[in-house]
């Protein structure tokens with residue numbers, strides 16, 4: 094049996110260190126915003142190559158607090174439009190909406206699973222004030238083109254880096270340092286995953302970091318004095334300690350993911366299965382390996398019979414979600430096609446060579 098993702102095996106590699114960290118936590122007695130949070134913030138900032146990292150409760154809040162902080166600073170105002178790719182996880186869209194801004198969805202392209210750059214270039218709406226590219230599945234969004242366009246239009250660029258810890262562009266700049274600010278999730282399944290909910294914002298903007306530091310803690314800089322009307326979304330002290338233990342392993346884990354992706358690319362040969370574009374130079378950290386097929390249910394069942402777990406990321410696009418009807422009735426045909434045909438196959442740094450062999454054989458033996 095090859096589970097879609099064996100989280101237990103991933104985390105068991107660090108069990109002894111986690112247990113020591115728990116002991117330190119108990120001995121120190123700092124339960125909220127203590128040394129472990131500060132340590133992780135400085136190490137993750139250094140890893141991403143940014144000046145500031147602010148730990149928060151989860152990835153959705155990381156993005157939402159960036160927008161809230163820009164409103165406090167005066168760079169955004171309620172109702173401003175923010176561009177989001179229609180093929181993304183629903184949290185990307187929710188972060189914009191929850192901050193009182195207006196998400197504007199732009200369709201994806203089939204090859205990149207990301208923004209249709211031609212459609213972006215044609216936009217000419219002065220109410221658009223920011224763009225929120227998602228590095229979906231671990232592949233960097235086309236940031237050179239997005240940044241160039243954002244420069245000419247004066248848009249803020251906020252990265253949804255929830256799936257791309259460690260991904261690097263051609264100049265060795267990492268996700269988290271490719272825009273004005275970035276939101277990370279450390280949800281347990283992520284390439285850098287905690288043992289519970291956790292998230293962070295990275296930025297070089299001192300004012301933005303300072304405001305988010307307040308907003309995550311009721312808007313307070315000094316205990317019981319509230320400078321802003323804030324939230325409660327702090328990175329948990331224990332989760333921060335666990336993340337600090339896992340961070341040094343991230344690059345090696347990502348390299349293993351790329352190695353597996355290269356094998357899948359080279360060895361899965363089946364006319365009914367379309368493979369993603371191969372990207373091996375660090376700009377894709379293969380959070381997910383996503384194939385496409387017009388026979389998704391049959392392929393799922395075929396793999397299941399062979400003991401190979403799969404998942405769909407994601408079955409319903411944000412604009413078709415029951416809870417997001419205000420996004421309107423506009424269609425985004427490519428995003429819809431992608432949502433109807435994608436299937437994620439096992440991908441993780443702890444997959445063995447034999448398991449990868451079996452996954453490849455399973456996909457190659459499929460006939461609709």
Ligand SMILES: Cc1ncc(COP(=O)(O)O)c(C=O)c1O
Pocket residue numbers: 151152153154181182184185227253255256277278279280290291292
């Ligand atoms: C692309 C993307 N954005 C945002 C989030 C939200 O992160 P969290 O689950 O930590 O709130 C996720 C996580 O699942 C995600 O995949």
